[in-house]
Amino acid sequence: MVTKRIIPCLDVRGGRVVKGVNFEGVADVASPVELAKYYSAHGADELVFYDITASFEGRKLFTDILTETARQVFIPLTVGGGINTVEDFARVLNCGADKVSVNSGAIRNPDLIYEAAKRYGDQCVVLSADVKRVDGVFRVFAKGGRENTGMEAIEWIRRGAENGAGEIVLNSIDTDGVKNGFDLEMLDAVCNAVSVPVIASGGAGGIGDFVTLFKTLPKVDAGLAASIFHFGEVTIEELKRACAEAGIPMRI
Amino acid sequence: MLAIVDYGVGNLFSLKSSFAAIGQEAAVVTDPAALKKADRIILPGVGAFADAANKLAASGMRETLMEMAAAGTPLLGICLGMQLLFDKSYEYGEHAGLGLIPGEVRPIADVIPKGLKIPEIGWNALRFPYGKHAIFRYVKEGDHVYFVHSYYAVTSPAYLAADTEYGAYLTAAAAKANVTGCQFHPEKSGEVGLGILRAFCEWRPEEETVC
Numbered sequence A: 001m002v003t004k005r006i007i008p009c010l011d012v013r014g015g016r017v018v019k020g021v022n023f024e025g026v027a028d029v030a031s032p033v034e035l036a037k038y039y040s041a042h043g044a045d046e047l048v049f050y051d052i053t054a055s056f057e058g059r060k061l062f063t064d065i066l067t068e069t070a071r072q073v074f075i076p077l078t079v080g081g082g083i084n085t086v087e088d089f090a091r092v093l094n095c096g097a098d099k100v101s102v103n104s105g106a107i108r109n110p111d112l113i114y115e116a117a118k119r120y121g122d123q124c125v126v127l128s129a130d131v132k133r134v135d136g137v138f139r140v141f142a143k144g145g146r147e148n149t150g151m152e153a154i155e156w157i158r159r160g161a162e163n164g165a166g167e168i169v170l171n172s173i174d175t176d177g178v179k180n181g182f183d184l185e186m187l188d189a190v191c192n193a194v195s196v197p198v199i200a201s202g203g204a205g206g207i208g209d210f211v212t213l214f215k216t217l218p219k220v221d222a223g224l225a226a227s228i229f230h231f232g233e234v235t236i237e238e239l240k241r242a243c244a245e246a247g248i249p250m251r252i
Numbered sequence B: 001m002l003a004i005v006d007y008g009v010g011n012l013f014s015l016k017s018s019f020a021a022i023g024q025e026a027a028v029v030t031d032p033a034a035l036k037k038a039d040r041i042i043l044p045g046v047g048a049f050a051d052a053a054n055k056l057a058a059s060g061m062r063e064t065l066m067e068m069a070a071a072g073t074p075l076l077g078i079c080l081g082m083q084l085l086f087d088k089s090y091e092y093g094e095h096a097g098l099g100l101i102p103g104e105v106r107p108i109a110d111v112i113p114k115g116l117k118i119p120e121i122g123w124n125a126l127r128f129p130y131g132k133h134a135i136f137r138y139v140k141e142g143d144h145v146y147f148v149h150s151y152y153a154v155t156s157p158a159y160l161a162a163d164t165e166y167g168a169y170l171t172a173a174a175a176k177a178n179v180t181g182c183q184f185h186p187e188k189s190g191e192v193g194l195g196i197l198r199a200f201c202e203w204r205p206e207e208e209t210v211c
Helices: A032-041 A056-072 A086-093 A104-108 A112-120 A153-162 A184-193 A207-216 A236-245 B013-021 B032-036 B049-058 B061-070 B190-202
Strands: A005-013 A047-051 A077-080 A099-102 A125-134 A137-142 A147-152 A167-172 A198-201 A222-225 B002-005 B026-029 B040-043 B075-078 B086-089 B101-107 B120-125 B144-149 B151-154 B160-165 B169-176 B179-182
Touching: A005 A032, A005 A056, A005 A198, A005 A236, A032 A047, A032 A056, A047 A056, A056 A077, A056 A086, A056 B013, A077 A125, A086 A099, A086 A112, A099 A112, A104 A112, A104 A137, A112 A125, A125 A153, A137 A153, A147 A153, A153 A167, A153 A184, A167 A184, A184 A198, A184 A207, A207 A222, A207 A236, B002 B013, B002 B032, B013 B026, B013 B190, B026 B032, B032 B061, B040 B061, B049 B061, B061 B075, B101 B169, B120 B160, B144 B190, B151 B169
Parallel strands: A005 A047, A005 A222, A047 A077, A077 A099, A099 A125, A125 A167, A167 A198, A198 A222, B002 B026, B002 B040, B040 B075, B075 B179, B086 B101
Antiparallel strands: A125 A137, A137 A147, B101 B151, B120 B144, B160 B169, B169 B179
16 A cells, blocks of 8 residues: 655755754754655655745855755655746756646746646646635635635646646645644535645644544545644654554555 | 666666665666676666557667566566566557567556546555466565556466455566566555565576576
8 A cells, every 4th residue: 555655844945944953863954955865864754945035145145955866865855936938847847846836926837837747747847836715715825825816726726636746745835834734614515526636735834634534535645744744743753653653654 | 678668757776775775776768789798687667558668668678678688587567667578458448568568558447446646546465376487485475565656457377476456456466477567656655675686686487487
């Protein structure tokens, strides 16, 4: 059986990890390369690098960092942030990324998913959606969750998968940062709409939230989180052991 | 020299980095003359079968690859590169492969229960039901490797080197004499994957195939 994946997400700005923390054995916790190596050696099934720089210089630093990480870390690497064109796909894939996640870029240019999937294959294209309830309807938000696009989210995601997105990252703005568990209702709606893997994001506060996620929604393929791993509140190893004890397939 | 065959399908960055990480020099080759100098060959690939088979032929390296395989050069196909080793594939039609390992490539949808996701993406465990091939010298049964695939090779137990359970038992690796292939990505499978690449580099098919 294919295992459920645990994915730490690293926000990178100016070549450094934002929200770095103290880890035993990691000299420089703000170094994306060091942190990626640490997570890879301690059970991460995949890594997401999110480029939150806007400047040209920042972008250059990001690709240098990505290249260096891909030279040293041998688990799947997904890159997101600032992906607006097929050329942006080429840029990060040439630096060693395996998958590329699109969000606002796909909202601005709905053909981006199709074009990228045609050139690089569905398995390479991840649609990341920031979704929030507005008057009881799931709406897609752009620009890091600041702008309501007015689009209905489930249909947007369904269409994205149809156009070639090989995986979906669903980030619930409603549960993000609350640390009170993943947004099971929203995830269930997305899982019922698409047949590609769905990665849950937003709301992980502890080990129990992952157990609940995979137990309640067996269709969810992976759980993504940032701060609980970075701040050392939860180690990936103990999280995976707890999930395995609860009968969830895990790579230990 | 270990050669990674570059025929324009897929990204070779991780593969190159993986060999560097295990201290093996690997050269990316794009033409028959360079390929001929190899004493070990990696045939990578992602994408669609027919397109890859055509590009390999167009690169001029197909014939060289066939000659070298016949002469006993150790060859490892990875993902689509592994599928190319078989007689034919039924991905969007029917297309001839290299015929180096008997078998054919079929959609996993044919054999897995409805409701399981396609492609299979993620980490799955290896099984060695018919003995352990030398490339798995450093691997234990049950170790996980990273898969991304919608098609799988149907072959006989004589050539099955490993399988994996995804609603059905699917070929994870196959081998015949000096030719072997992995459906999964060793270059994305952490330490387990690096161990497989290392074992391939050490493998002497004329001396040992099963360990």
